[in-house]
Amino acid sequence: MSPTAPAADPHPSDSYLLPVAVSTPAHSAVGDLLTYASARALPPGTLVRVPLGRREVLGVVWDAPPQPAPLPPGMAARPIASVLDGIAPLDAAWRRLVAFTARYYQRALGEVALAALPPQLRDLAPEQLARRLRRPTPPAHSPDGTSPSIALTAEQTSAAARIGVERGPFLLFGSTGSGKTEVYLHCVQRALAAHPAAQALVMVPEINLTPQLEARFRQRFAPQYGDAAVVSMHSGMTHPQRLKSWLAAHTGAARIVLGTRMAVFASLPGLALIVVDEEHDASYKQQEGARYSARDLAVWRGREQGAKVILGSATPSLESWHASIPTAEGGPGRYLRLHMPSRIGADAGGGTTADDGAGSGERTVAPVLLPLPLGEGGGEGLRPDPRPAAHQADKAGLPRLRLVDMGQQPRGAVFSPPLLAAITERVERGEQCLVLLNRRGYAPVLHCHDCGWKSDCPHCSAHQVFHKIDRTLRCHHCGAAQRVPRACPGCGNPDILPLGRGTEQLEEQLAALLRNVITPDRRAARVARIDADTTRAKGALEEQLAQVHSGEVDVLVGTQMVAKGHDFRRITLVAAVQPDGALFSSDFRAPERLFALLMQAAGRAGRDARYVAAQGSAPEMWVQTWHPDHAVYAALRRHDYPAFAARQLAERKEAGMPPFTHQALVRADARAQEAAQAFLQAACDAARGANLPGLDQVFLFPPVPLTIQRVANVERAQMLLESASRAALQRFLAAWQPLLHAERPRHRGLVRWLVDVDPQVI
Ligand code: ADP
Ligand code: ZN
Ligand code: ZN
Numbered sequence: 001m002s003p004t005a006p007a008a009d010p011h012p013s014d015s016y017l018l019p020v021a022v023s024t025p026a027h028s029a030v031g032d033l034l035t036y037a038s039a040r041a042l043p044p045g046t047l048v049r050v051p052l053g054r055r056e057v058l059g060v061v062w063d064a065p066p067q068p069a070p071l072p073p074g075m076a077a078r079p080i081a082s083v084l085d086g087i088a089p090l091d092a093a094w095r096r097l098v099a100f101t102a103r104y105y106q107r108a109l110g111e112v113a114l115a116a117l118p119p120q121l122r123d124l125a126p127e128q129l130a131r132r133l134r135r136p137t138p139p140a141h142s143p144d145g146t147s148p149s150i151a152l153t154a155e156q157t158s159a160a161a162r163i164g165v166e167r168g169p170f171l172l173f174g175s176t177g178s179g180k181t182e183v184y185l186h187c188v189q190r191a192l193a194a195h196p197a198a199q200a201l202v203m204v205p206e207i208n209l210t211p212q213l214e215a216r217f218r219q220r221f222a223p224q225y226g227d228a229a230v231v232s233m234h235s236g237m238t239h240p241q242r243l244k245s246w247l248a249a250h251t252g253a254a255r256i257v258l259g260t261r262m263a264v265f266a267s268l269p270g271l272a273l274i275v276v277d278e279e280h281d282a283s284y285k286q287q288e289g290a291r292y293s294a295r296d297l298a299v300w301r302g303r304e305q306g307a308k309v310i311l312g313s314a315t316p317s318l319e320s321w322h323a324s325i326p327t328a329e330g331g332p333g334r335y336l337r338l339h340m341p342s343r344i345g346a347d348a349g350g351g352t353t354a355d356d357g358a359g360s361g362e363r364t365v366a367p368v369l370l371p372l373p374l375g376e377g378g379g380e381g382l383r384p385d386p387r388p389a390a391h392q393a394d395k396a397g398l399p400r401l402r403l404v405d406m407g408q409q410p411r412g413a414v415f416s417p418p419l420l421a422a423i424t425e426r427v428e429r430g431e432q433c434l435v436l437l438n439r440r441g442y443a444p445v446l447h448c449h450d451c452g453w454k455s456d457c458p459h460c461s462a463h464q465v466f467h468k469i470d471r472t473l474r475c476h477h478c479g480a481a482q483r484v485p486r487a488c489p490g491c492g493n494p495d496i497l498p499l500g501r502g503t504e505q506l507e508e509q510l511a512a513l514l515r516n517v518i519t520p521d522r523r524a525a526r527v528a529r530i531d532a533d534t535t536r537a538k539g540a541l542e543e544q545l546a547q548v549h550s551g552e553v554d555v556l557v558g559t560q561m562v563a564k565g566h567d568f569r570r571i572t573l574v575a576a577v578q579p580d581g582a583l584f585s586s587d588f589r590a591p592e593r594l595f596a597l598l599m600q601a602a603g604r605a606g607r608d609a610r611y612v613a614a615q616g617s618a619p620e621m622w623v624q625t626w627h628p629d630h631a632v633y634a635a636l637r638r639h640d641y642p643a644f645a646a647r648q649l650a651e652r653k654e655a656g657m658p659p660f661t662h663q664a665l666v667r668a669d670a671r672a673q674e675a676a677q678a679f680l681q682a683a684c685d686a687a688r689g690a691n692l693p694g695l696d697q698v699f700l701f702p703p704v705p706l707t708i709q710r711v712a713n714v715e716r717a718q719m720l721l722e723s724a725s726r727a728a729l730q731r732f733l734a735a736w737q738p739l740l741h742a743e744r745p746r747h748r749g750l751v752r753w754l755v756d757v758d759p760q761v762i
Contacts, residue, residue, distance in 0.1 A: 018036055044089065201298075315596035442505045583627060
């Protein structure tokens with residue numbers, strides 16, 4: 001278990017030459033693998049410490065390349081410093097995953113390999129690590145029984161059965177609250193029971209969602225497999241915790257790993273099942289270093305390692321949705337789509353009746369929908385629902401959408417009278433409301449009416465946001481912060497005003513508007529806010545969520561942070577007050593994201609069917625908009641993701657956008673915009689000059705500045721690459737990489753460059 005010094009070996013210290021993956025600086029000239037000498041033959045995957053320059057670093061012995069690179073004449077390989085004998089070598093499947101990631105996302109192998117390991121493995125000295133490994137683990141709660149389980153509904157039974165017999169990958173397309181998590185639990189249970197060494201990986205997009213998930217999995221599996229069988233992996237954990245989880249997964253002691261995107265790289269020798277929950281979520285795409293998509297890697301890893309893969313969502317990414325269009329319908333049929341349209345307990349009788357419509361996977365239930373009581377005179381500008389009530393039956397108890405046409409509301413009203421009336425009424429009945437605004441702070445900008453001054457960030461091409469609570473102006477891009485000036489820096493006018501609004505202002509205004517509203521337990525209505533500003537302190541989010549759950553809060557104001565995943569039991573109304581911005585964004589994925597966000601948000605309303613039934617009130621999603629006829633809202637009104645997706649896909653096909661083409665971005669950051677663009681242009685010219693493979697099938701767009709062109713005094717430019725063939729794009733990128741490296745030193749003032757394959761933000 002202790003690291004062995006090669007000197008202790010009786011053989012000469014250079015009898016074996018081994019390729020070792022180490023993390024070298026991103027754009028160094030050093031190749032992917034370095035050669036070291038070892039006294040003993042070490043199998044690939046062995047963790048070692050090796051000298052690199054004047055440091056000693058962690059490395060992974062790698063598979064010998066087909067043609068080992070000869071050492072330059074007169075150069076001897078340096079010896080490996082020590083071997084981490086206490087840790088079994090990383091298996092071939094893990095190494096293939098790392099190698100694929102590096103290749104596909106255009107990064108150095110060593111960088112990806114080392115970033116995929118827990119930090120403590122890199123940072124601890126061998127002796128410290130050896131001590132850590134020797135540390136006795138507290139006796140785990142011993143398994144004493146079988147897992148408690150729950151009777152699945154017909155839809156769940158059917159989905160789980162298909163997952164059991166088909167190969168997948170599966171796209172579990174289930175409404176919010178349709179019981180997807182229960183299907184995951186069921187499939188995990190089946191996978192673990194099938195083989196004593198089987199392991200499952202379950203991923204969620206946000207750290208915030210892991211404690212909730214962990215509690216649910218622990219409750220289900222600890223009785224049978226012991227407490228230690230379930231571990232978490234995410235960046236919110238301390239380094240010792242992460243090492244512990246990683247080792248448990250690597251040794252097989254952990255049977256279930258729950259985590260965020262980084263968990264896709266966990267060493268899981270017994271991997272049998274991978275679940276990617278909320279697979280559409282943008283957080284699965286890493287935004288620095290190797291810009292991998294954990295969802296896409298999960299699918300790759302599953303196929304490669306023979307593990308089943310379930311992607312779950314109520315609003316799948318258009319890529320996954322497209323992949324799940326059956327061949328019979330002219331689609332690629334790569335994923336198997338499983339549909340669960342009904343909300344659990346939509347019949348208000350508890351969700352455990354699994355006896356109807358057996359095997360059909362479809363079930364029609366009568367939703368709890370009551371006529372909407374509106375405040376007097378507040379109906380104006382509200383879109384009546386033109387559809388016959390019968391159409392709603394198959395929508396299975398999902399909240400009804402109320403669109404408020406802001407063109408018909410009093411000018412300048414943040415809350416339209418009908419929405420305010422509806423919130424008031426809910427609060428008076430003791431129900432909770434959630435109000436969403438995707439912008440934190442008090443106001444996005446301060447403004448002087450006299451001279452036109454605006455609170456621009458001196459370092460970025462963006463405004464500084466006004467935070468009233470501490471009277472600061474803060475840049476949300478570079479973090480620069482300053483006190484609000486007493487008077488306009490431009491003209492001295494003491495009257496500078498906030499323009500637009502953020503969550504902080506919304507909370508303040510709503511509290512004022514509801515100040516005379518009394519709850520059934522005779523207290524004044526309470527408004528609270530949850531966003532990145534209120535949850536900075538450790539444990540703050542949990543504390544604030546607990547207040548919502550305990551009913552101390554009547555109206556919760558928040559950003560998208562609260563729209564995702566949380567199981568609020570008493571929220572019956574959700575409102576998006578200003579969602580229109582995304583309708584006209586230059587990013588072609590903006591409508592998709594808006595639709596997903598609003599559907600997710602709607603999913604927070606009326607989650608507890610029994611509560612809703614007891615209250616006799618129908619859950620509702622309110623949207624205030626200036627564009628009530630927009631196709632996004634029309635589809636949302638019908639909870640009709642398939643129609644929305646079909647339309648979006650038709651548009652994307654027409655415009656030659658993903659998933660019908662494949663994209664990559666090259667970004668360049670420099671002191672001056674011209675320098676950034678010059679680098680990109682030169683790289684492009686070099687590619688054409690060398691007539692690189694794949695070039696005939698790849699379209700290179702001209703370099704352009706990013707939407708937010710300057711951040712922290714760095715100018716940013718990018719160049720988009722597009723191809724109908726993923727393989728051609730990959731061939732081109734691989735051949736281009738050395739030219740980009742060669743171009744780099746010719747461009748002074750260039751700060752960095754990077755390649756983003758399958759970029760999510762363009
Ligand atoms: P989703 O992941 O699709 O949002 P969940 O799996 O969290 O849905 O289920 C929503 C709620 O319904 C949870 O409170 C869950 O415990 C409950 N539930 C799920 N499946 C069943 C079932 N078969 N019988 C009773 N309750 C269920
Ligand atoms: Zn001024
Ligand atoms: Zn800034």
